[in-house]
Amino acid sequence: MTGTLKLDTEDVASAARSMGTIVTNLERADADASALAGMIPVPELARAAEDFAGKWDDRRRTLIEEINALKEQASAVAEAFDAADSSLVDVLTRPPEQAPPTHPGNIPV
Template identity: 30%
Template sequence: MSEKLKVSTDDLHTAGTGLRTVATELEGLDKLMDAYDRRTVGHQLLHERLQDFSDGWDDNRKKMIEEIQGLGKLAKEAGKAYTEVDIALYDALVGKGKQK
């Protein structure tokens, strides 16, 4: 039984770039949360709850950013590796690189 492996290296590259963009956006949320103070929120208790959420979110966000960046890097590297294998297989099939 013959099965075909189809990989879109363009999609892998795009996914890698997109994941890195998401990670960058998540990093920027830090500054956004710092912009809110008690006067902006309008209520002390609400501000405290928002701050508690923000503090907890910081730890989780950092972990998410690391994971997303890792996935982005892997996607780009996989795209590059598939391209290199594809080129090597093509070269082997057409005899390119063989010295006579």
């Protein structure tokens, strides 16, 4: 069975970079929520915003860890495929090595 495997490593690397941006935004979310709560003039709404931010912390930390793991895996996949592609190109474009001379019976000299 033969098939073709096509992988745009730049797309995978771009996805990894996007995940990094998501992590950065999630890390800033706590400060953003606190700043937002400070801008809300209604005390009950301000407390609700702070409460939500506090409850969201645990889930956000978990998401950050999971997204970081995916980001690292995506980066590793892109790097591994680029390295494999480079190695294959090198092997397939390298001039063939000359075989050593042989005697009758195909015995090397």
